[in-house]
Amino acid sequence: MKIIVINGSPRTNGITESILRSVESELISRGIDVEFYNLTDLDIGHCLGCCSCYMTGHCIIKDDADRLSEKIKHADGLVLGSPTYASNVSGLMKDFIDRGHFVIEQLLKDKYCITVATGENYGFKNTLKILDDLVIFSGGTLSGHIALKAPFNSKEVLPEKTRNLIRKASCRVEAKKKNHFQTLYHNLIFSIGIKPFVKRKGK
Numbered sequence: 001m002k003i004i005v006i007n008g009s010p011r012t013n014g015i016t017e018s019i020l021r022s023v024e025s026e027l028i029s030r031g032i033d034v035e036f037y038n039l040t041d042l043d044i045g046h047c048l049g050c051c052s053c054y055m056t057g058h059c060i061i062k063d064d065a066d067r068l069s070e071k072i073k074h075a076d077g078l079v080l081g082s083p084t085y086a087s088n089v090s091g092l093m094k095d096f097i098d099r100g101h102f103v104i105e106q107l108l109k110d111k112y113c114i115t116v117a118t119g120e121n122y123g124f125k126n127t128l129k130i131l132d133d134l135v136i137f138s139g140g141t142l143s144g145h146i147a148l149k150a151p152f153n154s155k156e157v158l159p160e161k162t163r164n165l166i167r168k169a170s171c172r173v174e175a176k177k178k179n180h181f182q183t184l185y186h187n188l189i190f191s192i193g194i195k196p197f198v199k200r201k202g203k
């Protein structure tokens with residue numbers, strides 16, 4: 001299996017990267033190939049709202065967004081991590097979500113995914129839900145999700161509870177465990193909401 005790991009924190013070596021590196025090690029220890037990307041190192045511009053991706057399947061902006069979603073398309077899974085900024089994902093992560101063709105292409109279909117959100121105070125559960133919804137609405141299986149509240153710039157070792165969640169999620173990825181409730185929920189949302197909407201927009 002190959003899994004793509006994406007860090008949406010502009011602060012590399014922060015707590016979000018620390019959790020994602022721990023997920024990476026856990027996956028590697030299970031014989032899974034991992035490619036790790038820090039969004040801050042990539043060139044990803046804002047979505048312009050031109051909707052050409054709905055009509056043609058391609059974005060008119062040529063930068064790293066298409067290259068990264070192409071890598072996701074050919075992988076078996078995705079790990080997405082973001083710090084909480086104003087009770088939401090970081091701007092870096094939001095730009096990639098807007099540009100990544102996740103929902104319209106059902107990019108995560110048959111892929112095993114883990115989400116990670118960090119925060120120091122309030123709103124990190126909202127961040128986690130945004131990432132979880134993205135996975136489900138894009139057709140993916142949510143193998144596990146991890147939220148951690150920690151002081152800004154914390155260099156403490158990850159709590160045992162977090163390490164346990166990482167182990168369990170990685171185990172479900174390795175076992176390619178599906179979740180029937182998630183599949184049912186996705187099928188409903190896809191057939192009633194997403195498919196007719198995209199068909200109306202596109203050619």
Ligand SMILES: Cc1cc2nc3c(=O)[nH]c(=O)nc-3n(C[C@H](O)[C@H](O)[C@H](O)COP(=O)(O)O)c2cc1C
Pocket residue numbers: 009010011013014015016017083084085086087088118119120121122123124150151152153
């Ligand atoms: C601009 C900005 C906005 C933030 N907003 C929130 C917030 O709404 N809720 C929260 O719990 N933490 C907030 N934080 C704190 C970060 O989410 C938190 O410290 C995070 O774990 C940092 O991750 P990192 O070390 O990977 O950068 C904010 C931090 C910044 C820089």
